Amino acid sequence: MQSAERNDEFNIAKLCDFGLSRLMDGSGKAELLIKSGTMGYMAPELGKSEYIEAGIDMWSFGVLLYELSTAYKPTAVRNYRYGSGPIPFRAVDWRKREKTLQDLITSCL
Numbered sequence: 001m002q003s004a005e006r007n008d009e010f011n012i013a014k015l016c017d018f019g020l021s022r023l024m025d026g027s028g029k030a031e032l033l034i035k036s037g038t039m040g041y042m043a044p045e046l047g048k049s050e051y052i053e054a055g056i057d058m059w060s061f062g063v064l065l066y067e068l069s070t071a072y073k074p075t076a077v078r079n080y081r082y083g084s085g086p087i088p089f090r091a092v093d094w095r096k097r098e099k100t101l102q103d104l105i106t107s108c109l
Helices: 003-008 053-070 099-108
Strands: 029-031 050-052
Touching: 053 099
Parallel strands: none
Antiparallel strands: 029 050
């Protein structure tokens, strides 16, 4: 294999974890029997008996994107908890990032 081919192999990032997946009904909802997931990436609505799949997936993606951009989760910012106010974007960490990235993360969360 040539080195150029080997480098192309790593240009695509893939994220997946089907260990906690559930079957969805026809309306796009699933019943969650027990609260499960990776702490820090679980959407707040996972504490309810039903949830909409796209919402929890987008929440996890938003947290992951935030963490990839700053090297910490939003809840690592002092006195911030999900639902306690807007997502914290500390100027020191976001000064070299595009505003559209913050908008995308805010939309996901």
